[in-house]
Amino acid sequence: MSATPEPIAPEISYDDFRRVDIRVGTIVAAEPYPEARRPAYKLTVDFGPEIGEKRSSAQITARYRLDELVGRQVAAVVNFPKKQIGKFMSEVLVLGFPDENDEVVLIAPTLGVPNGGRLY
Numbered sequence: 830m831s832a833t834p835e836p837i838a839p840e841i842s843y844d845d846f847r848r849v850d851i852r853v854g855t856i857v858a859a860e861p862y863p864e865a866r867r868p869a870y871k872l873t874v875d876f877g878p879e880i881g882e883k884r885s886s887a888q889i890t891a892r893y894r895l896d897e898l899v900g901r902q903v904a905a906v907v908n909f910p911k912k913q914i915g916k917f918m919s920e921v922l923v924l925g926f927p928d929e930n931d932e933v934v935l936i937a938p939t940l941g942v943p944n945g946g947r948l949y
Contacts, residue, residue: 850908851924851948852876853938854883859898862886864915870895871917872903877945880907883920891932904936904948 858873868890875882885905889898905921912919925933 848908849906851904852880852907852944853902853904853942853946853948854880854921854944856898856901856903857882859895861895862915862917865917866915869914870898872898872923874903874905874921874923875944876905876907876921877943880945883907884918885921885923886914886917886919887923887933889923889925889933889935891930892928892934901935902937902941902944904938 854874854876856872857875858871860871862869862871865886865888867888869886869888870890870893872885872887873882874885883905904924906924907921909922924936926936928934
């Protein structure tokens with residue numbers, strides 16, 4: 830079964846793109862989140878000294894085990910408003926692409942980079 834791709838979004842300017850602040854960070858803690866409506870983990874991601882550690886709820890349980898997440902670098906949007914997800918406050922949106930079963934595959938640099946680096 831393959832996921833149906835979404836249509837291409839309307840054209841935007843480079844300034845529009847720069848308004849979305851996507852940074853790289855390293856997962857420093859991963860915990861189960863059994864209270865979530867859909868299976869999820871609670872992640873703590875270190876974005877370096879300027880941004881610090883931020884938390885996120887991530888629906889990645891189908892593709893990742895807790896023990897393989899700590900130490901992994903990920904990309905996340907850091908300038909969305911905080912979002913209440915059940916009893917948990919999510920501060921950033923960790924990014925991924927859907928696989929053939931619409932399960933999230935995390936975005937990460939192929940080589941290690943300093944935490945806090947901005948996508949461009």
